[in-house]
Amino acid sequence: MIKSVYKTRQQDLLLAFLKETKGSHFTAEDVKKHFALSDNPLGTATIYRQLEKLVIDGTVIKYFIDEKSAACFEYVGEKHGETDESKHFHIKCEKCGVLIHLDCSELSHLQKHLKEHHGISLNPLRTVFYGICAECEKKN
Amino acid sequence: MIKSVYKTRQQDLLLAFLKETKGSHFTAEDVKKHFALSDNPLGTATIYRQLEKLVIDGTVIKYFIDEKSAACFEYVGEKHGETDESKHFHIKCEKCGVLIHLDCSELSHLQKHLKEHHGISLNPLRTVFYGICAECEKKN
């Protein structure tokens, strides 16, 4: 939920677009492009500022995939917060660059282990695993 | 091992410095500063270009820790490559920012699981976990 005092047209537009993207990921530029030719283009600064709010909020997750490429965002819904609803890995293939969403119970195991044995609270939503995806592995 | 055709003074200096840092991490700027006041300052471009080679090589690991801050490098030795010698996690605390090196067998389990059940080859050296470290967890 947006904690903005003022609710603006831009906020509504952005949120509507984000809901469409549910399950996939996007960059600030993707958002920019999506609105660029519409009747209501959004300024770059606005996009970044609104996304930042949503990230703090937990409505949107921000990933840093590559060193120099743009940050990646994912809409996870307005009620996300502390629930375990969408416990999934993100795996970035170092070869083809694809970002995989993978549901897997091993994540819970690891999370539990880190908590119990090392006192560390893992944040699966922000963690990105690197490796070679199955597709690229086959090609070798 | 450096695959450069020509071995230069700069390469030797860099590698010597990296060996001193073994076990910790550094940025390109750290390297720059270290040599800045010496008899042999290194150009920024040279540092980045040499580090890149070492990364491809496997001698150095490159991490993308924070969104806007500089990339983090870690020297892991010239013979690292495919061996399992230093299977350790990297965990970045989202609160205090510390980068933790953690040896843990759970990593192997996860790696094995991803390989066998999902066909994915995890690269633990490049993966950075995000969460809250034990110290910060206590303070709450």
Place this chain on the structure above:
DNA sequence: TTGCGTGCAAAGGTTTTGCATGGCA
């Protein structure tokens, strides 16, 4: 009217690139 949100342009910082020079084999 008040004050935040917007958007343009400029700044910010890290990394890359172009090009002339330097140094190893």
Place this chain on the structure above:
DNA sequence: TGCCATGCAAAACCTTTGCACGCAA
């Protein structure tokens, strides 16, 4: 001598910030 490495400066890139204006309450 040939060819890569170097290093300076400039470019490139994503993101943030300053500031005037607009709009919601």
